[in-house]
Amino acid sequence: MTHANLMNNYFNPNSVYTKENFKRHFRMRRYVFQRLLRDVQQVNPYFQQKQDKAGRPGFSPHQKVIVALGMMANGSLTYSMDETHGMSESTCLDTLEQLCDTIVHVYKDEYLCESNQEDLNRLLHKLETVGFQA
Template structure:
């Protein structure tokens, strides 16, 4: 009688374990996004909408850096963007010509999307300052998923446009130009990293 009870208890436990495993598998499937259901749904009519006010963010960006008589000067622009304004405008023009993602259009909710200036600015800020996507949401009103997508689109487009000119090994003409530039600055024969072994330094540590 006791052995029969033990066998019944064991069967019950096995059945419960199977049920728990099945329930865990179902929960995992529900929590994981599928191909039809992405992790971030984007702007869809009827979905809860966060009033990030991208129009105001765009107006502030243009007034601060790009409009005539902007708040910040050319030197401020170079310090904040780590490049001159004309370089930014060249990048902006290049990515718009190659990738339709950087042309402003209506989103799936029928609202105007982010401007090309906003997208390029956010991509550059994330790379220049190692900023997280969440911080861009707070300062520029762009959601995390859109920030990450914008950064990916920007990097892929820049590689596509400029790989033949800037992302290649230097040829002899490039090397000669770099050597001349280094010599004019007092570093003859230098390519790449600076070799200081032959330079006298009165404060050199004794251990060296």
């Protein structure tokens, strides 16, 4: 039921919330989320939907990524995720760790690079302009 609500609220054609609401809530555009979801599903089986021990569908990939992003983007606490998404604290923390590790694995070559002296100088200059003493 929480998956259906999530889809109805954010992803269905006549969703409750607009694209702007999505961006404000998750700090990214919906198409960026869709790309992230697709990419993490392709490399990490954790983000595939499985059945729980009772044979019912477990958390959907959408739910897992939304919960982890909510924790990162808004500093949401794990107990609030239990209330809104029905996901336990331990599952929330596992999901967050899995997403972070997967993002680094998938995007490190494209977006993460070691800083050089020029980068360091630029950052130090920025800090000095706001009163930070190195």
